[in-house]
Amino acid sequence: MSVQEVVLAPFESLPMKFRQWVWLCVLGLAALSLASREAFPWVLNYPTGWLLPVASLVNGLFDVVVPILTPICRSLAAVLGAALNVCSSALRWMPWPAMLALFALFGWLARGWRLALFTAAALGYIVAAGYWQQGMNTLSMVVLAVPIAVTLGFLLGVAAHSSKFVRSVTMVMLDLLQTVPAFAFLIPLLLLFGFGPIVGLIACVVYAVAPMVHCTMLGLGHVPTALLEVGSMAGCSRSQRFWHVVLPTAKREILTGINQTTMASFSMVIMAAVIGGFNDVGWEVLNAMRKAEFGQSLLSGLVIAVLAMVVDRITFGLAQGRSEVRSTRLQAMVRTLMLTIVPFLFGALLHASPSAMACIDKVQGIINPDILNRVVLGLVHDFSVPLDNFKVFVLYHFMLPLRIGLISAVTPFTWGFAWTPQINAAYCVLALAGSAWLWLSGRWQLAIGLLVTSALLLFGFNGLPWLAFILVVTALGWSIGGWRLALLSVVGTYFVVATGLYIPLGQSLYLCLLAVLICMLIGGLLGIAAAKSDRVSALMKPICDTLQTMPQFIFLIPALMFFQVGELTGLIAIVLYAIVPPIRYVEHGIRGVPRDLVETSRQIGCTAWQRLIHVELPVAKPVVVLGVNQTIMAALSMLPVAALVGTKDLGQQVYIALSKADAGQGMVAGLSIAFVAMISDRIMRATVSKTGNIPEA
Template sequence: MTAVSGTQRLPQSVAVDAGFTAWAALIVLTLVCIVLQDSLPWVVTFPTAWQVPIAAAINVMSDGVVPVIQPLFRSISALLDVPMRGMQACLSWLPWPATMAIVVVLSLKSGGYRLALFSVIALGYMIIAGYWPQSMNTLGLVLLAVPIAVGLGFALGLLGYRFPRFRPGLLAFLDLMQTVPAFAYLIPLLLLFGFGPVVGLIASAIYATPPMVRNTMLGLDRVPSDITEAGLMSGCTRRQQFWHVEVPTALPQILVGFNQSTMAALSMVIVAAIIGGFEDIGWEVLSSMRKAEFGQSILSGLVIALLAILIDRLTLGFAKERPNGPTPIMAWMSWRRLAAIVVIALVAAAAQRFFLPDAWALPSTTLREQIGIVNVALTSVVRDYAGFFNGARNVVLYSLLLPLRLGIVGAATPALWGFAVTPPMIAVYVALWLAIAGLAMKAYGWQLAVATCMAGLLLFQGFAGFPWPALVLGIGLLAFRLAGIGLACFAMLGFGFILVSGLSAPLSQSMYLTLLAVILCLILGGSLGVWAAHSERVSKILRPICDGLQTVPQFVFLIPALMFFKVGEFTALIAIMLYAIVPPIRYVEHGLRNVRADVVEAVRQMGATPSQVLMHAKFPLALPVIMLGINQTIMAALSMLAIAALVGTRDLGQQVYIALGKADAGLGIVAGLSIAFLAILADRLTQAGARQAGSIESHWKS
């Protein structure tokens, strides 16, 4: 028995030694590159001679292919233009009381009295604010894009379910679709379909398809085998079994996909307005932001937020069953009664339009027409407190953003910090980080010590000045240690693609901005999650705030950030954090609340203090869930990167936005694929880390 245990320990010790040797060699390589960067500048700045004109080659191909296939896509655009304008005309023709009545009865059926009251408030605000026609145009685009996305998503999900050999390729394609920035979608669509609102419709439908595909496959995969066997034993044909047994069983999960697809289509409204805006809410938000009319931006942005929350609650109410069953009003509101009320509302609307065309007219004076006062008030607030806002921005800029981007050696200049770095300062810095690394090794092992050393080197050089060979090899080594040779090769090939494409500078900007946003979100959001896990009152306060932040389209987050802090990287950082802070709050709270009570109680009986229980029991057990939260935080930050490019960043998202303005398909595709690569790599790394955390949790429990 001793011999067996000894042979089991030997590979682990060898692996530890091999891992330590590899990371130590990487640290030495990084130091050598830093020392030799003046004599060998190519170790920091990727040589121009090594770059390959990939974007230009894509443009050459595009110039040859697009004119050939463009007539087909323009005809599709013309065909889609007819139902879209018809849908918008119908919604504009329908009097607002009829629309409100239909939405209210749907709300009663979906969520009861509370949702019905919220729908009245939301629609009433759209009328009072003066955005009812624009809201109906937006709703028309969503109502046409969602069926296209749902139909296409259900078909692809069925393909992945019926033919498992196609599933890996389909999942990889879905990963690519969900990680490529929305702006990158618009460039090829703009070339093929032309400029106009139909391009926004098509982009919304494409962007909203992946959630439906994934939920369709998930729902069909989860159909219990006993239900399937019961259908077979009842004599069902394959088609009958699918439509009458499997689909009804999987319907709740498919409806969740419908909900997510609807929200994804709505989130594209403002982005689509860039290439074909018309009288809709997205165009109102975009135009008011361009004019720096913050009051109007807030009014129109609130319309999108309310519309998004209303649609989310409506569709989610139909998708999920209530734990305590339907309320009396929901039970009374049968589908037959609901259909009857809708028909009555439509007949009354037609009669009113025919006999009393001027009745129920929209208000002649609205908040939108009085918004000049709000604009002046907001401008005065921003002006009066400009010192505070500028001071907060400068503190973060000079203490966090610049050191992380330029490094201490680049930020510590007389112009920025008032002094320059001297050799004694460098020696003190090195000694400090070595001491921290020594303490980390003594307390937690060599892995944390290596991470501390790499963090010290990165902070010293900054992302812009960090040697690219060390960066590529370091991430490749991390991928190898977490997930094996396959992910390591993917990581190194992806970074090689970005470097040879000439996007090394935007890459460093994207990495440092995303990293800083994720770290700050994990600190702030994680702290709020810990607080909420131990306080029901805090949890109840945070829950609707998180719901609102997750429902509001990405573009809306730019409004408050731009209003108070103007354009710049700090504004982009604030917008990214507002969008990415929800996952750490929710996953940390969920993970800590669902820790096994018997384990926590056993630790308390051993005399542990509350902080010791939290750090040494709850956190280790909740680590797999927290790792998933980190994954979602990174995904949210990267997805917001391209949107934040509108406020003055110089990262990969800005390259996509520049390509959209120039209709440069090559640059847009290369930059979009680069962001997609970073998102997929981060997703795979954090998933591998979550699996390792799960094994650690199992070992801890045993």
């Protein structure tokens, strides 16, 4: 029996009537709080006197700890700073033709001539855009951060694999590392290490450890027991068995972990540009965005994108290996010699010839950003009227009702009519009648969903009383995952409410909900099309790969360019970042439907539409639900980045705390997002475990 079955066993034995009565009590208390929110304002707004002083306690703790740890941290910062200077100086010393040749050779070793050609073209763009020095500074931080993160992650993964206690502690730590916003890491590190690129470097290491730990644990856990027994029977000691049996077997997963760690480091380095102090590409992007130089931001943003794609494809190719290459030892030595000596000799020859260096440097910056700025501004000006109309329509008819509710959003100015008491009464009667009909017909879960959805649409996330929110989320967690998930739900929701972040939480939830709905609609349709057509699948694969390798910053640029600062800009950026999981999971789920089941549906006369609705999507439901979960996680992780363009949610609270170096408020806001992410993740995973098994990818 699995752990999930053990957790759910006591709950599953409860009578259905009992669960229905529990939900009736929860809905009754929620309705009572909604009805009394005007008479008793504390029902809607959590009283100030009841707030928990968590932020003050954290700040007090840092006031004690920071003076003690500062000398040690500053010494470590000096060592890392010297290493960073050496690394960046070495990369900048290499002339761009030599470095381009070096990367192209790495690409050839990783995946062949196609990747080598792509690498040369991508790095050539960086040269033409005039960001070669900044790109090398960014790359130097990644080059320094990855070995540290890989080493720490590998050691922690081995320890977690060997000890159940370490594993349980590690899993909790990984949950926090993967759900607490990256910006929240920067605040305590800024207090300990001071202003500068070292803070970004250390935050990069902390953020990038998690994938390496996961992949190491996965690889070590998949080593067959029979193989371990063979090693023991052969007389291997414990260390010999680890180095000669376990590690070679887990090599593929560990190398994949290095690839994922590299990409996580790359993403975090760009985000660390917010604190400044380093002439890298992230700082150029941020400056261009602040000055509204959209052409410049596009150029620098594409530099980040191509750097990330080159690093991702090379490291992934080296991790997977080229099956068609069977090298002798001599061939391997020759390739190593080429990689290590030839490009450096080429670079030394170029440095020895100042005229040659001056000639090749003329290529840098040949792309004029001013022309692109004028083109972009011209496009924005030409399409300003339809863009403004679209922005107003989405804000008034979708975003505002979810935020403040139909009862406040529907006015003659926005919708052309007022939300009168008669309309309100008809709306409530229809919602109650529909719920009663569903309840009496035995579909009481749908009835509850209809009631909760109707209340959210009527009052909005900002108009929902905090007590009703806690009760509904806790009841949902209990219904799906049992008492453990209910405990996490009540603790997490109460923490957010009791720390004074309930209003920003409502903003976050409505933005994430709308983004997830848009992603599932558009991404689901694209995923269905990709599952039905190999040609569409082949077209979507490079697009999804590109979107997954681009750092989060980049998604702000097109949204900011056309819609300026505001919540719609943040919503579009979140959608662009989170749309990949539904595309891939829907395609994978539908393609995983057994062929005999599809053939049977054809033989009984089902049309393609009937087969999709009644056969393929129901069978693919576990995978699709898991895709929804990943979409929610991606949307939540994008909130702090979207705060840069004016969203007023939990992400903005983290960003404000970062600007003030307020560790307490930053940690509280970061933990609030982490609680929301963990509750959502556990609910969706419990739903998947009830729905059925997930087919192997």
